[in-house]
Amino acid sequence: MKKPRLDQIDLKILEILQANGRITNVELAKQVEISAPPCLRRVRALEEAGFIKGYRARVDANMLGLGVTVFAMVGLESQAEVDLQGFEARVSQWPEVLECHMLNGEIDFILKCVSTDLESFQEFLTQKLTPAPNVANVRTSLTIRRSKGDVSLPLGHIK
Numbered sequence: 001m002k003k004p005r006l007d008q009i010d011l012k013i014l015e016i017l018q019a020n021g022r023i024t025n026v027e028l029a030k031q032v033e034i035s036a037p038p039c040l041r042r043v044r045a046l047e048e049a050g051f052i053k054g055y056r057a058r059v060d061a062n063m064l065g066l067g068v069t070v071f072a073m074v075g076l077e078s079q080a081e082v083d084l085q086g087f088e089a090r091v092s093q094w095p096e097v098l099e100c101h102m103l104n105g106e107i108d109f110i111l112k113c114v115s116t117d118l119e120s121f122q123e124f125l126t127q128k129l130t131p132a133p134n135v136a137n138v139r140t141s142l143t144i145r146r147s148k149g150d151v152s153l154p155l156g157h158i159k
Helices: 008-019 025-032 036-049 081-091 118-129
Strands: 068-076 097-102 109-115 135-142
Touching: 008 025, 008 036, 025 036, 068 081, 068 118, 081 097, 081 109, 109 118, 118 135
Parallel strands: none
Antiparallel strands: 068 109, 068 135, 097 109
C-alpha cells in the first residue's frame, strides 16, 4: 500500500495535535486556517491512514512515584527470528518496560524501564529480565536526570 502524501496543512495539523491532542476541531481549524468540516475530514483521514496512532495524556512519572528510570542493554543467546519475537512478546507484558528497541551491534535490545525505587528495579531485573529465556546478559545504566524528553516528532524536514 502506497503511503499517502501529506501537504502543508496535514503537517500543520500533525504538529498542532502533537503539542495538544485535546484541542477542539474548531480551534485546530482556526490555527491551520481552514474551516472546521474539512479539518475534521483531514484528521479522520490521517487517523485512518495510520499517521495518527491515538491520543494520550502525558503523565508525570515522578508525581506517581516512578522516579527511577533505567536503560537495560540486553544480549540474547540466539538472534533467530522466532527467538527475537519471543523476547519482544515477553517484554510487551512487563509494565516496567516503557520502550523496547532492537539494535544492531553488540547489544540486541535496549529497554527503557521505570520503577518506584532501585530495590523494585532490582527485583524486576533479577526475577523477570535476567532469568528470561534466551537472555545471555544484561547491562544497566541508571539515569541521573533527563535533559530532553520531547515526544513530538520533528516535521520540519517533510516537504
